[in-house]
Amino acid sequence: MTYDLRTDLAGVARRAIANVQARTTDLAPDVWLEPVANYADQPRHEREIEVLFHQTPLLLGLSCDWPTPGSYTTFDHIPERPLVIARGDDGVLRAFLNVCRHRGARVVHESAGTTARFRCPFHAWTYRTTGALAGLPFKEGFPGVDECTHSLTQVGCREWNGMVWVVPTAGATVDLESHLGPLAPLLAAYGFERAERFTANELPATNWKLAVDTYLEGYHFASLHPNTINLINYDNSMVFDAYGPHSRQGFPRKNLLDLLALPEQNWEVHHHLTCVHQVFPNVAFTVSPEGILINAVYPGARFDESVTVQTHYTREPIRSEAERAAMQQRADLVKAVVTDDDYWMTASIQAGTTSGAQDVVTFGRNEQGLHHYHRSLIEAVARPN
Numbered sequence: 230m231t232y233d234l235r236t237d238l239a240g241v242a243r244r245a246i247a248n249v250q251a252r253t254t255d256l257a258p259d260v261w262l263e264p265v266a267n268y269a270d271q272p273r274h275e276r277e278i279e280v281l282f283h284q285t286p287l288l289l290g291l292s293c294d295w296p297t298p299g300s301y302t303t304f305d306h307i308p309e310r311p312l313v314i315a316r317g318d319d320g321v322l323r324a325f326l327n328v329c330r331h332r333g334a335r336v337v338h339e340s341a342g343t344t345a346r347f348r349c350p351f352h353a354w355t356y357r358t359t360g361a362l363a364g365l366p367f368k369e370g371f372p373g374v375d376e377c378t379h380s381l382t383q384v385g386c387r388e389w390n391g392m393v394w395v396v397p398t399a400g401a402t403v404d405l406e407s408h409l410g411p412l413a414p415l416l417a418a419y420g421f422e423r424a425e426r427f428t429a430n431e432l433p434a435t436n437w438k439l440a441v442d443t444y445l446e447g448y449h450f451a452s453l454h455p456n457t458i459n460l461i462n463y464d465n466s467m468v469f470d471a472y473g474p475h476s477r478q479g480f481p482r483k484n485l486l487d488l489l490a491l492p493e494q495n496w497e498v499h500h501h502l503t504c505v506h507q508v509f510p511n512v513a514f515t516v517s518p519e520g521i522l523i524n525a526v527y528p529g530a531r532f533d534e535s536v537t538v539q540t541h542y543t544r545e546p547i548r549s550e551a552e553r554a555a556m557q558q559r560a561d562l563v564k565a566v567v568t569d570d571d572y573w574m575t576a577s578i579q580a581g582t583t584s585g586a587q588d589v590v591t592f593g594r595n596e597q598g599l600h601h602y603h604r605s606l607i608e609a610v611a612r613p614n
């Protein structure tokens with residue numbers, strides 16, 4: 230049977246309505262005890278980087294982030310993997326290690342732009358946007374060096390239904406079918422090819438999983454976000470679905486029950502329910518009527534540092550200054566809520582991890598998104614390379 234997004238979302242809305250009417254939420258069978266050490270252990274952190282950030286497909290952005298041939302960005306948030314991602318003059322998007330094939334200097338220093346050639350500042354070797362070595366001064370000094378032997382080193386990169394995925398390891402391929410599994414039809418149905426980039430913020434935080442955890446339950450809306458999210462969404466009411474290691478949660482908005490006055494075929498579910506998708510391992514993306522919000526969390530070299538790249542896209546081109554102002558207001562609000570509330574809380578949790586207060590933290594039955602996420606982490610980290 231082919232996947233139909235409207236039918237799927239109507240089902241989520243029906244379940245959310247039942248939860249709200251019964252003043253409950255989807256529940257896991259039991260509580261989950263997560264060892265505190267998993268947030269504060271450097272060897273575990275390094276294993277996570279190796280398995281989850283060097284070998285797993287990562288959602289680095291949407292196609293619109295590289296709009297034309299020659300568009301490029303550099304990306305430095307994956308430990309030990311400085312990247313340059315470029316749409317070649319042939320239109321194909323590729324990702325490379327940002328390391329010169331002469332003596333290994335960083336080639337591209339700008340964060341983004343459009344160019345015909347990359348030029349290493351050390352000895353002026355140049356590369357095409359396809360990564361091919363284009364030229365080098367005093368070529369007679371380098372017998373045997375040519376585009377076959379000394380082009381930029383490619384890593385796995387794949388553009389798929391408007392989304393851009395990278396496996397940042399030399400020679401890697403992106404096996405998206407097995408990574409996404411049952412999540413693929415849902416992602417494909419959103420039509421991200423039409424999205425337009427609006428703005429992005431980079432938010433520092435503590436352990437990267439503490440940051441991801443904040444997107445996976447709505448049990449804290451009333452207590453931590455009383456004057457922002459809690460005015461829009463019901464507290465502690467989630468509809469949970471797992472897709473392999475990934476998940477989706479529907480967080481009902483306070484106007485959810487208005488749907489009951491409409492025939493189901495007229496439901497515009499996103500106006501009544503916020504869907505947050507956890508794309509394993511590091512992304513929470515939210516689809517709302519206004520746009521798409523991607524929160525991608527990257528670990529620092531140390532276990533207690535991370536950065537979240539928070540990018541806002543519109544689902545269709547912006548048509549008016551009023552729309553632009555509303556999007557900017559929303560982006561500012563989201564940044565403030567995440568920084569001042571959620572990541573303030575992750576810092577306080579991090580400080581307690583080494584206190585000896587407890588060996589485990591407890592995820593309630595109502596914090597099912599956390600259960601699934603940490604179960605998926607255990608399985609991924611235990612898998613042999």
Ligand code: FES
Nearest residue numbers: 329331332349352
């Ligand atoms: S290191 Fe890049 S040109 Fe020499």
Ligand SMILES: [Fe+2]
Nearest residue numbers: 443449454571
């Ligand atoms: Fe929050």
